Each structure stands twice: as C-alpha cells, then as structure tokens.
Amino acid sequence: xxxxxxSSRLYQEATANVKAAAKAIDMEQKVxxxxxxxxxxxIVNFPVQRENGEHQVLQGYRIQHNNVLGPxxxxxxxxxxxxxxxxxALATWMTxxxxxLNLPFGGAKGGVTINPxxxxxxxLERVVRRFTHALGENIGPEFDIPAPDMxxxxxxxxxxxxxxxxxxxxxxxxxxxxxxxxxxxxLGGSLGREAATGRGVAYALRHLYGQLDRSxxxxxxxxxxxxxxGSHAAAAxxxxxxxxxxxxxxxxxxxxxxxxxxDALIRYATQNHGVVGFANCDRLSTAEFFALDVDVLxxxxxxxxxxxxxxxxxxxxxxxxxxxxxxxxxASATLEEAGVHLIPDILAxxxxxxxxxxxxxxxxxxxxxxxxxxxxxxxDAIWDASDRVWAVRNQRGCSWRxxxxxxxxxxxxxxxxxxxxxx
Ligand code: NAD
Numbered sequence: 001x002x003x004x005x006x007s008s009r010l011y012q013e014a015t016a017n018v019k020a021a022a023k024a025i026d027m028e029q030k031v032x033x034x035x036x037x038x039x040x041x042x043i044v045n046f047p048v049q050r051e052n053g054e055h056q057v058l059q060g061y062r063i064q065h066n067n068v069l070g071p072x073x074x075x076x077x078x079x080x081x082x083x084x085x086x087x088x089a090l091a092t093w094m095t096x097x098x099x100x101l102n103l104p105f106g107g108a109k110g111g112v113t114i115n116p117x118x119x120x121x122x123x124l125e126r127v128v129r130r131f132t133h134a135l136g137e138n139i140g141p142e143f144d145i146p147a148p149d150m151x152x153x154x155x156x157x158x159x160x161x162x163x164x165x166x167x168x169x170x171x172x173x174x175x176x177x178x179x180x181x182x183x184x185x186x187l188g189g190s191l192g193r194e195a196a197t198g199r200g201v202a203y204a205l206r207h208l209y210g211q212l213d214r215s216x217x218x219x220x221x222x223x224x225x226x227x228x229x230g231s232h233a234a235a236a237x238x239x240x241x242x243x244x245x246x247x248x249x250x251x252x253x254x255x256x257x258x259x260x261x262x263d264a265l266i267r268y269a270t271q272n273h274g275v276v277g278f279a280n281c282d283r284l285s286t287a288e289f290f291a292l293d294v295d296v297l298x299x300x301x302x303x304x305x306x307x308x309x310x311x312x313x314x315x316x317x318x319x320x321x322x323x324x325x326x327x328x329x330x331a332s333a334t335l336e337e338a339g340v341h342l343i344p345d346i347l348a349x350x351x352x353x354x355x356x357x358x359x360x361x362x363x364x365x366x367x368x369x370x371x372x373x374x375x376x377x378x379x380d381a382i383w384d385a386s387d388r389v390w391a392v393r394n395q396r397g398c399s400w401r402x403x404x405x406x407x408x409x410x411x412x413x414x415x416x417x418x419x420x421x422x423x
C-alpha cells in the first residue's frame with residue numbers, strides 16, 4: 001500500500017478543515033489566525049544505543065497546537081514516515097476533536113521517526129526513555145499529556161511515565177502519574193482505555209444507524225488495520241452481530257464472506273504479528289480490499305488510504321474514519337456526492353481521548369471507576385457529540401466532516417471571545 005498524500009499535503013488539508021469551519025461560522029479573523037498555526041513546535045534529536053553497541057541519533061517531535069480549552073493532549077506515534085508536518089496535522093485535529101467532545105483539553109501530537117518493528121524491546125525502552133528525557137519540561141500533567149498512537153502502546157506510556165516521575169522530587173511523584181494516559185491499569189491506567197477508541201467507533205456507527213432507523217445486525221464490515229483500534233472495533237462489531245468479512249493490516253488482507261471468527265483472529269494476529277496466514281480465508285490485494293461490496297468500511301490504520309486513485313472503486317455505503325485522516329479531502333467529497341455516509345475521524349475515533357480524560361480525572365481525584373461506568377460515559381459522550389454533528393449537518397446541508405468542525409469551531413471561538421487574546 002502506498003500513501004499518495006505527502007505530509008505537507010496532509011497538513012494543508014488539516015488547515016483547510018479549519019478554514020472551512022471558520023468561514024462557515026464567520027469566525028473572527030484574529031481567532032482564525034490563532035487556530036491556523038500550532039502554538040509550539042519542538043524537534044529533539046537524541047542518541048540511542050542499539051543492540052550492536054552502535055549509537056543512532058533519532059529525531060522526535062512534539063507539536064502543541066492549541067491549549068485554550070486545557071492542557072495539550074495527544075498521542076505519540078512511532079512510525080518510519082513520522083515527520084513535522086504529519087505531527088502538525090495530527091495536532092490540529094486533536095484540538096478540534098477535544099473541542100467537539102467538550103473535553104477540557106487542547107491538541108498536541110508527537111512521535112519518533114522509527115519503524116518500531118525493527119527495534120528490540122530493550123531498544124524500544126531506551127528510545128522511549130531518551131525521548132521522554134529530551135522532551136523534559138515540555139510535557140507535564142497540567143501542561144501536555146501524551147497517550148499511545150500508532151506504533152506505541154500501554155507499555156510505552158508506562159516507560160514514559162516512569163522516566164518523567166524519576167525527574168520529579170519524591171513529593172511530586174504520585175500526583176504526576178497523569179502526565180500520560182493509556183498506561184497499564186496497574187500503573188494507574190483506566191479500565192476500558194485500551195478498548196475505548198474501537199468501542200467509540202462502534203458507538204458512532206450505532207448512532208448513525210439509529211438516525212437512519214436501520215439495524216446493524218448482519219451488516220458486513222471490512223476493517224483496515226488490526227492494531228489497537230481495528231481489533232477492538234472488530235470485537236465491538238461482533239457484539240452488535242455484525243459480520244466482519246475482511247481485515248487488512250501491514251501483512252496483507254484476508255477475506256471470508258461468511259464472516260471471520262473475530263476472537264480467534266485477534267489471538268492469531270497477536271501471536272503472529274499480523275492477520276495473514278489465518279486459517280480458512282482468502283487473500284486479497286489492497287485494491288480488492290477497498291473495492292469489497294460491504295455495508296461498512298472502516299479504515300483503522302494510516303492516513304491517506306482512500307484517495308482519488310481508489311475512491312471510485314469503493315462500494316461500501318458507510319465509511320467510518322477510525323484512523324486519523326484516512327480519506328483525503330477530494331475522496332471525501334466524491335463519497336459524499338455518491339451518498340455514502342462518512343463519519344469523520346474527529347468524531348469516530350474520539351473514544352480514545354474521551355477515556356484518556358476519564359483516566360486523567362481518576363488519577364487527579366485518586367478514584368477508580370468501573371469498566372461499566374466508563375463504557376456508559378463513553379457511549380453517552382460519543383452519542384452527545386453525534387447528536388450535535390447530526391443537527392448541524394441537517395441544518396446546513398453540509399458534509400459530516402464540515403459539521404463536526406463547525407461544532408468544534410463554535411466552542412473554540414466562544415472561549416477566545418470570553419477570554420480575549422492576550423495581551
Ligand atoms: P496500532 O499500531 O495499534 O495498529 C496499526 C495497525 O495498522 C496494525 O494492524 C498495522 O499492521 C496496520 N498497518 C500499518 N501499516 C499498514 C499498511 N501500510 N497497510 C495496512 N495496514 C497497516 O495503531 P492504532 O493505535 O490502532 O492506530 C491506528 C489509527 O487510529 C491511527 O491513525 C491512529 O492515529 C488512530 N487513533 C488511535 C487511537 C488510539 O487510542 N490508539 C485513538 C485515536 C485515533
């Protein structure tokens with residue numbers, strides 16, 4: 001699979017989303033200017049010792065887009081294509097995602113330009129610790145709060161937290177655990193955080209089907225990406241009696257029109273680091289995967305997967321953007337014109353940051369909520385945002401994406417109006 005949108009194009013599209021929403025609500029010029037640029041951009045180069053004894057200097061980033069609503073918040077991505085523009089785009093989307101979900105957080109994103117599959121576990125731990133050390137005071141529990149993203153996980157957050165805490169005085173340590181979210185439950189992570197993004201994807205889809213007065217039972221779905229988001233979304237779809245007929249990941253795509261056994265596939269993919277090789281199913285090319293005649297298509301891997309190159313082959317009636325930016329702007333327009341429902345990323349995958357917020361609150365108040373409580377709150381948060389996006393879309397007759405950005409932009413503008421722009 002190739003990515004046909006460069007990271008600078010990705011960032012242009014992110015700012016185009018902001019511009020379109022600003023225009024639609026006639027946003028004040030000064031607020032528009034502030035939201036068009038990240039507040040802080042940090043590049044760190046840091047050495048890490050590899051298993052062969054050599055030192056390699058790696059590059060990492062943290063982009064802090066906006067903090068008018070609260071501390072900067074966003075994931076850390078470890079990927080070979082990670083760069084400054086990708087981080088800028090992802091950070092911009094985080095500001096709007098948090099605003100849409102009414103969370104008291106701003107937007108940030110960061111990461112390291114490495115392929116984590118080429119690093120041993122011990123090397124990865126050194127990468128995480130040196131990266132955290134290099135970020136220094138640029139992260140903090142009331143300032144900028146990282147979380148997992150592609151190529152990182154709860155363990156990554158555990159190492160990040162430990163490194164950060166070791167730089168604090170003993171009296172500060174307990175209270176600083178919320179410097180990261182998405183950490184292991186044993187370290188103060190929240191129940192339900194790991195599954196939250198995937199479950200949120202399913203809640204967003206349920207909301208849409210509810211509005212359309214249709215049942216999800218028996219609906220077929222194809223999922224690209226079977227990591228944290230894709231696998232938990234698949235499990236949630238299974239609970240809804242949907243049929244997961246195809247799954248694609250970095251190893252390739254598999255297909256069974258009768259429906260894949262999701263639990264067995266999760267076990268297989270975990271053990272074998274990918275879905276290809278799973279028994280009793282067919283292999284598909286990437287082009288065949290995107291052209292499947294399914295009810296729902298869920299890109300949950302990388303950005304720029306549905307582009308002008310392949311959008312005309314898409315036959316799904318609903319596309320849910322579980323990944324960030326998987327459908328380009330032009331491809332989105334083509335899908336909307338064809339009557340395809342496109343649930344945009346800042347709504348569809350917001351479950352992760354919603355439960356990250358719950359984790360942060362639990363840490364701050366030394367509380368522990370039950371998994372059922374968290375899941376109910378998550379569902380209500382996604383449905384509340386979906387209601388508001390649905391209403392804006394119906395009022396204005398605009399795309400799903402624009403409706404979501406408008407809803408977020410209204411709050412951001414209001415807050416700037418009330419606070420004013422310093423000095
Ligand atoms: P992950 O690293 O756990 O999984 C990524 C998956 O994508 C893997 O199955 C991998 O094999 C697959 N993949 C990678 N390269 C691919 C390629 N070239 N072709 C096909 N598949 C490929 O990552 P994740 O946390 O599940 O994140 C996936 C997406 O969801 C990203 O866009 C991320 O920004 C977004 N997201 C994640 C969260 C979260 O809580 N983890 C929250 C919001 C959004």
